[in-house]
Amino acid sequence: MIDITPIRARFEALAAHLDERGRRIFAATEASTAGHGGIAAVSRATGIAASTIGRGLTELAAADVLDPVRVRRAGGGSKKLVSKDATLLADLLALVEPDARGDPMSPLRWTCKSLSQLARAMAVQGHKVGRTVIGELLHQQKFSLQANRKTREGDGHPDRDAQFVHLNESVRTALAVGEPVISVDTKKKELVGDFKNAGQAWRPQGQPEEVRVHDFLIKQLGRAVPYGIYDLASNAGWVSVGMNNDTAAFAVQTIRRWWQEVGRRRYPLATRLTITADGGGSNGSRLRLWKRELQRLALELGIDIVVHHLPPGTSKWNKIEHRLFSFITMNWKATPLVSYRVIVDLIGATQTKTGLAVRCELDSTEYPKGIVVSDQEMDNLHITRDAFHGEWNYTIHPSARALMTSPPTEAVNSG
Structure with missing residues (x-):
């Protein structure tokens, strides 16, 4: 029977400093050192899935070493939502494009286009996507939070x-x-x-200038x-x-x-x-x-x-x-x-x-x-x-x- 106490102690000491790949390699190294039954023992000690430890052992034995800047091999991890949902990006852009503001069929014609509002509107259209992913997609498409800017002067005089x-x-x-x-x-x-x-001015903390609540003429x-x-x-x-x-x-x-x-x-x-x-x-x-x-x-x-x-x-x-x-x-x-x-x-x-x-x-x-x-x-x-x-x-x-x-x-x- 393998004593998992020292394995758990070593993992707890290092876990905060390891990324996904580091934890996988650590667990594989411990399992290899422990010998028969090592995978099961390390899994109990660290909580890392046995399959993940198995992938770590494969990496240790592989001739080609994984690029140190990568956590997973190319193509690893779950597929991106835009790959699994072909219309996700197009439907999102249709909601946020400026020209869609006046579209009577747009779900967000008269509402604020916050990430939460967008997520709900996308759900209505059948997309399973959260506000975090929506934010990432918008940033990838060069969108950002912006205020109004006064630039339009109305119809200018022809001799302006x-x-x-x-x-x-x-x-x-x-x-x-x-x-x-x-x-x-x-x-x-x-x-x-x-x-x-x-505006704002420097004052002692917790002592703002007190003024009237309403701007009524005195x-x-x-x-x-x-x-x-x-x-x-x-x-x-x-x-x-x-x-x-x-x-x-x-x-x-x-x-x-x-x-x-x-x-x-x-x-x-x-x-x-x-x-x-x-x-x-x-x-x-x-x-x-x-x-x-x-x-x-x-x-x-x-x-x-x-x-x-x-x-x-x-x-x-x-x-x-x-x-x-x-x-x-x-x-x-x-x-x-x-x-x-x-x-x-x-x-x-x-x-x-x-x-x-x-x-x-x-x-x-x-x-x-x-x-x-x-x-x-x-x-x-x-x-x-x-x-x-x-x-x-x-x-x-x-x-x-x-x-x-x-x-x-x-x-x-x-x-």
Whole structure:
């Protein structure tokens, strides 16, 4: 009778360090050493099947040695499911291919395509496959988990690319001769108060910043309206934080304050100011108040104001978006914007390794909505429209046939 105790002890000591092949060879070696009845004894000691020990003995006796990087000989192990189930892969790809999303016959047309959902759908079609194998098959077919990506801009204007060429040529010309060029826009309005702000910040473990569960406006605090200016030549930003309405008057007042505080000192010999802006919002290409306020500003500064609007659906290409606003968002991440002072300080502290500097101020002025600009006032503007899309590209000169002093009304008028 073979004593299996030492065999079991040796196996338990080595098992954690052996792969399938190693365990098979170990068991075969022990069985060969034990002699008659060795296979049965080793099987009892290790739990390895007698047939597996027999294969190990065959390998030991074989003239050709198994490649050390392999666990089994080529063709060993159970057949792959895709070999046993001829339609498995094709049916799986039919479920996950993007074009199948709109197929009314697709079982997953209106459901999330998780591995578990796919496994259930495959079972309905008669396939015996689990979520693990489905995941392996998808990876083999170059599928991966991916989020949505914002790339579609909708139907673009036929002259979109031509407008960018026109705009870029104007900007390059202005920068080449030292004239100021600014990109302007309104950043997303922010609720003021102890609301959640996206992002993560380092804090003591178990002590997250506590904020409100629901994002309901606090009337006493309102919303912050950051209107920004990015100076392309100087890599510098200016932001006015408004406390009420995002109007054209507020936008132009921000440009005015930037010029008074920074622009005229930075560009003392300027003969024109070039502005690039989106086609909508408080600096929209069709907004009469925007043009009237720019006319007033041109009169005050005594220089031409050249305006180029980005074509429809391309606002993300505005320089200010990725040269200024993106860094402001990163700087105040995970910090509740509990007051206007906090907002101003966070924006003013924004800087980058490439030298971006930002100045920020609070603008508490009331900017009423619904100011009407009459046809007569529009006729009195001294505006020259470019031959190419004059509604997007125009110059407002520092002279007008009449001063515009019509009182504000509550009606909205744009054009």
